[in-house]
Amino acid sequence: MSKKITIEPVTRVEGHGKVTIHLDDNNQVSQSRLHIVEFRGFERFVQGRPYWEAPVLVQRLCGICPVSHHLAAAKALDVIVGAGTGDGLTPTGEKMRRLMHYGQIFQSHVLHFFHLASPDLLFGIDGDPALRNVIGIAIKHKELAVQAVMMRKYGQEVIKVTAGKKIHGTGAIPGGINKHLTQTEKDSLLNGDDPMNIDKMIDWSLGALEFFKDYHSKNKDLIDKFAAFPSSHVSLVRKDGAMDLYHGVLRGIDSDGNKILNDVDYQDYLQYIDEEVKSWSYMKFPYLRSIGKKDGWYRVGPLARMNTCDFIPSPLAQKEFEIFQAYTNGKPNGMSMHMHWARLIEILHSAEMMKELLNDPDLMSGELVVKGTKGREGVGLLEAPRGTLFHHYRINDDDQIEMANLIVSTTNNNIPMNTAVNLAAKQFMNGQTEITEGMMNAVEVAIRAYDPCLSCATHALGKMPLEAIILDSYGKELDRKLKNG
């Protein structure tokens, strides 16, 4: 009798994930799917709103990466107000936005690595769930927990001084930014009391990388083989091929490293990328038109960015990038757990970039906004913590948004996450007659590597259960398990 196992966390309003794992009569995994019930109505909601509201309105989408949406919307509107397609802002405007963006990447990646990933590494995928969490880290590895808390706090401070406030920031506006950095803000972030200064953040970023590399050397099977698969990769890169998380051209490579998207202008993204709808998921499936629906899917995010860029324009991160690249002899890296390694290199890069920007006088003076001839349509892309984020708007004669299209990072990673889930399920569940917590966590580890954002902005206390249901081929429930109910 075949079985279907469902793992489903339920949230209050929008966005929840569910994994179904179908076992055949021999308890072999026959099919696995990740379903994400993603809220897609936002594009309709913004229709009719004045275009200049978009950078603030889009932050309602998500309380996890509001800065990414804020900046992507502002970049799209830069085009509409005639301020160029990403490189036409004043030095102050662009650099303040970059500082905001690096603050966001830094704090988001820190949260993911220390809070979500490190418990699995330190306590094992099938470790005691009572200990396999951030409290367990605080008990057993206090120094890591302290670093996580203070690095998060530092990143939040960067966002606060650039976006203006922690909730619904207003810093980025069409054509630029609405404030300079003050001397006090600069001094505080550069030379604040230990540990709240940028040099300490760089030290700790290097320390986290050393921790990971040491762990990797002792756990190669897990890090190199778990949910590893070849794929294409897409990200922005700077025109000279450097990693650039804020702006650039779109580059795609296949699993052999051949360019399949040749540094194209993202204003034309619709020429290159389309989205497929599948009956079993609310989330769309983006693909490269030139390759087609079946094989045109790609990965985005930290691993993709390491694979697509030629170099990293900050010295310490570049050194780590060279080690990362050498591990696969310069070939594209398809190992899902290396996403953590890539994420840590980006933490270091972000810290270095923040230091460079904080020492830049342009942040404290100069023109904030530039405007030109108004257009009707604009596309804004950036590399959000989880991957490439697309915002596309068109306005009418009354300056109202008449069309919006968003492709969020998690949507770009839809098929890669499904592939990772399938591999993890086969590795841990094939031939098993009983599904343990450790097996379920293995599937979650595969998903977590991609750090998907399920828009938990509308969090709910006591409303985040994780449910596993086992059904036979006739739909009869055989077993049900509730986690965190």
Add this chain to the structure above:
Amino acid sequence: MIIMDKKILFYGYGNPGRQDDALGIRFIEQMETWVEKNGYKNIFFDSNYQLNIEDADTISEHNIVFFVDASMEQLESFTITEVEDSNAQVEFTMHAISPGVVLSLCKQIYEKAPKAYLVHIKGYEWDLEFDKGLTEKAEDNLQNALKYIKKKLPEFIENSKS
């Protein structure tokens, strides 16, 4: 000017772009106005979309903490409960933590244990409605919670000494 002998933090969280999910944030705004108007000192305020690990550091600097959040539980209007330590099981994708986890983390890292309460205010609507604020019933619940806290604040301070 009235200086409290304890450092008190009111921390509201939620997404103010989603109707009644703004209850925690609105509570903070109105409470802060009342505190300023009455000249109370040593009362502090913070707010964010959700709680996260760095809030362990924030609460460690206070003696009494009130977490304020919207609730979809079956409440009459609002509840105030003392926060107990809580563990944090990692989810598929979890980018927020509960007051209990914040408190536990604070104890583990800073070896400090502020007296912590959760003010849970009943909400009803959570949609993306740009021109709609709190629902009428949620607004009533907010005012009930504010009235209660203002009146009982001295008792909470006294209880924290025990």
